[in-house]
Each structure stands twice: as C-alpha cells, then as structure tokens.
Amino acid sequence: MRELTDSAVHTDCEIQLRDMCDSYARTIEEEEYDLEQVYDIKYTIDSRGNFWSVRLLLAGGGPNIYLDTDDNTIRGFWGCDKVIRHFSIEAAECINDHFEEMYKCLS
Numbered sequence: 001m002r003e004l005t006d007s008a009v010h011t012d013c014e015i016q017l018r019d020m021c022d023s024y025a026r027t028i029e030e031e032e033y034d035l036e037q038v039y040d041i042k043y044t045i046d047s048r049g050n051f052w053s054v055r056l057l058l059a060g061g062g063p064n065i066y067l068d069t070d071d072n073t074i075r076g077f078w079g080c081d082k083v084i085r086h087f088s089i090e091a092a093e094c095i096n097d098h099f100e101e102m103y104k105c106l107s
Contacts, residue, residue, distance in 0.1 A: 017063050018083050021076040024058055024065060025085040028074070028095070035098050043103050044070060053092075054099040069096050 027033040040057035053070035063078035069092040076083040 013078055014081050017076045017078045017081055020059065020063060020065060021074050021083040021085045024067065025074045025087050028067065028087045028091050031091070031094065035095065041099065041102075043099070045103075051096070051100040051103045053096060054103075056095075067095070069099075 024033070035056075038056045038058060039060050042055040044052040044054065046052055053068070055070070056067040057064070058067055058074075059065040059076075063076055065074065065076045067074055072087050072089060072092045074083075074085040074087065076085075
C-alpha cells in the first residue's frame, strides 16, 4: 500500500480519495459533520471499561474512510492507495464527548 503525497502525479481514483479525505477533515474541523451518519462505530475502552476513543467508518464499499480519535486522523483506503489527514485535538474531544455519551447508554 502506498501513501499519496501531494507532489506526485495521481490517477483520478487517487485524486478522488485525497479530495474525499480532505473534505471529511474540513467538515470535522468546522463541526459540520453529522455524527449520526456513520456506517460503523468501534469503541476503544480501557481495562476498567472506561471510554478511551472511537473509530468511525465514514465511507465504505469503494473507498473506505475512517475517522479515529485515538490519533486524530482521517484515513482513506482505495485499492492500494492510502491517504492520511489530521484534525485538531479540539475536534477529537468534541467527537469523543458525543460518542462517550452513546457508549454510556450501551452499558
């Protein structure tokens, strides 16, 4: 798997993947993403059952795009291509607050 850099020549699929990840990162930073519109949620908890972070599947089927609050990244995968975009700790904390409440409702 190769990570896309901004300086290389890219195929249409690579450009679409990069643009999608950029768009998700931008909407997360602007707090405009609907956190209820995710395909899957993976909670990370510690050994005492306390919420730690969350990994969300934002897109799947063609490109797979994940948001992970453990390392504040948007990670996109499409075939052998990979894109990583970072977002702020403040955005991660807002997302974690939302999903920690959801997790508590499950317990």
